[in-house]
Amino acid sequence: MASAAGEPKKIIIDTDPGIDDAMAIFLALRSPEVEVIGLTTIYGNVYTTLATRNALHLLEVADRTDIPVAEGSHVTITKGTKLRVADFVHGADGLGNQNFPPPEGKPIDMSATDFLVEQANLYPGKVTVVALGPLTNIALAIQQDPSFVKNIGQIVLLGGAFAVNGNVNPAAEANIFGDPDAADIVFTSGADVLAVGINVTHQVVLTGVYLHDPTAMLAAINPSLITYVEGAVRVQTNGITRGLTLLYNKQKRFAEITEWSNQPSVKVAVTVDAPAVLKLVMKRLME
Template identity: 75%
Template sequence: MATDQPKKIIIDTDPGIDDAMAIFLALRSPEVEVIGLTTIYGNVYTTLATRNALHLLEFAGRTDIPVAEGSHVTLTKGTKLRIADFVHGADGLGNQDFPPPEGKPIEESAAAFLVNQAKSNPGKVTLVALGPLTNIALAIQLDPDFTKNIGQIVILGGAFAVNGNVNPSAEANIFGDPDAADVVFTSGADILVVGINVTHQVVLTGSDREKLASSNGKFAQYLHKILGVYFSYHSEAYNTNGVYLHDPAVVLAAVDPSLFTYIEGVVRVQTSGITRGLTILDNKQKRFGEITEWSNKPTVKVAVTVDAPRVVKLVMDRLMDS
């Protein structure tokens, strides 16, 4: 309805080619108002994630949007062992060697920025988490009221009842900081999780990429350029001429939750051993006689289906008309 105020969103991000696409998509979505980006390691190290976030906003002509730099280490102070430069290029943006951004991140840390934005707009801010969940876990530790103040947290993470994409058990964002993920999932916040079991159904094909190339939209042109590396990776890893739209799909889950269906249950994360990063949902189909590690914990919503054609069409329409 035209009278609705756009939903305020903060995107916690590790840009990343599909993050770039997701950020541009959010900026092109009238239903939401991006009030900040917070950065995290994942596809790249945190310092580069911040540089890329500033660069993307400068390219989009949106230097009014603040960027808050996030944690450089995991919740348990571990260092980032694995970055996905083989997926996104050494610069995280398809090896295009963009000039350094002119802007700087704000003084506030990502966790403090999240806490303060939620506090000043209680119930009104949706947090879209596209990387490991360290900043969000830190915000929860920083302010016991954060989970009540934040409107909703929409998370790209997990692989529910399918293989992961780092190894057979773990999806990359959860694997990046399993301890943080377990803190967030059991925090009692209003959480919507979209795992790769769903985002792998959302595919941008080679012919979609050609459509971007032939469009006059400046975002479309930019994305066509950076997508080369991402297509090569998918071709090698998955033997497909298409790329998964993980991050854009999750932005659209924040824009229009009706594009997905969900089940509700308790999610716990395995934090050690060979299945470190595994997400296990108690789907409530059995009443267990035993007290388990899932008992009496807050529930979250987990996406189970997606209207993939509608998601891809929205992504294409909004990015081409830019």
Template identity: 75%
Template sequence: MAVPKKIIIDTDPGIDDAMAIFVALRSPEVEVIGLTTIYGNVYTTLATRNALHLLEVAGRTDIPVAEGSHVTVTKGTKLRIADFVHGADGLGNQNFPPPIGKPIEQSAAAFLVQQANLYPGEVTVVALGPLTNIALAIQLDPSFTKNIGQIVLLGGAFAVNGNVNPASEANEFPLSTLRDAADIVFTSGADVLAVGINVTHQVVFTDADRKKLAASGGKFAQYLCKILDVYFSYHHNAYSTKGVYLHDPTALLAAVNPSLITYTEGVVRVQTIGITRGLTLFYNKQKRFAEVTEWSDRPVVKVAVTVDAPTVVKLVMERLMDS
């Protein structure tokens, strides 16, 4: 057996975050060494509460939780929160009792930097929410981009319509007109793999899958079946689908098993103003441009193109039912 890959999950739980966290904890290929929290599906304080709660449900209170930023990388306080997708509590309006545990004293950015320094080249960050904590880690310690093994992020739309507006995917929607967190991460020089909704929309967890999950005896399966109603209702209404998209579990499994996806490489920039705010623009570098622009000499990142959707769903089902 290979040594498990160390991962930190940067998360905004979130129903599909809960699913991804549980799948990670049931994946022998990885060792979850921490959760860091961020606003997105819920505000950061609630994201921290939910992360602690999920670890208590899983019996993994040994895993530290570091609370992330409550504001954008440019100190903006106007945040876009997706409670209409996940419920007011982020977990399907179940109003679970508060967790017993507390987050560690370190901020998320400081924890990310510390772990990258402790295990240079060995830690993968799986970023399931807006990229503020990752950008702050880069600003806190410029060597973070060299010390971190890889950043696998859920983000971008890449030639399909976004899910905030036709241009933007939720995690890349900038909340100020200044250079935003996503653009900082994409141009940082770190080893970045972006898993966008062009890929995650290929992975559908159907109503039939949900029934199969409910019929199983798995602890995680039973927990998720309690919280999935809101998420399914949103997808039925918004997309007219008989199922839900597995955004976060797909990104997580791309980190666990990279053979599940194919990718292309190029430069990615994020539009921060106008009606295309949040648009992820991909430059494949096939053409050389004579003039110097904001695209010149930017680091190359990986962008997922295809995914083995049946295997992703199969792995999610197996790991949740066998829990």
């Protein structure tokens, strides 16, 4: 949703830092087009407690301790505690085993869900959530406040593998696989959702490293960098294809009433200007 002329877009980053999350957070902080009004934390690359610690640490490194951090859910939306945590990618501390000292700051005395709902109510239509991990916090906000889906400006999420193999298994991408039930709630909520899946982020490569999170962040900051299609998205929540994201383009009409019928449309990114994304990432992070 467009902000007033010259006014930076307010964004909340829902994050599980994570090395590529760190890049995306620093990228947002160096982008004059947006104002980061808060970080909310979630499990994914690390458990939620460590995600919160890392978020506080990154804001201290950036000298932006004015930005609040709200701790998110420690379990999936169905109260699942057996979480998939990608410490084998990001190191035991989530930031490449650098063993940073503990941050001085603390998270605010408000849950991520409450913070998301509060900010959407404070600035109706003006807040973009950039969701870089499993979608539990966002789904909880949708469940908690029925007006959240119309108060939130847009939800730009890193997630899904549309018509390509996943990165957890052939069916599923990691963030959707982390909480498929939450993802299905978000996709069918009626909110303005833009999904940036690995079918797009795998096109943005920095000397062998895929820039997943920075690409999703730049899609929120500058939507002209991507193209998208619209349709209904459902998430498979069990079985061998648990975590599968399937886009229904609504071009064919089916006679039967099914779980696909009358679902709201979301946007799914299909192409990205990879050279422009790489150039922006390098320019803003190297300045």
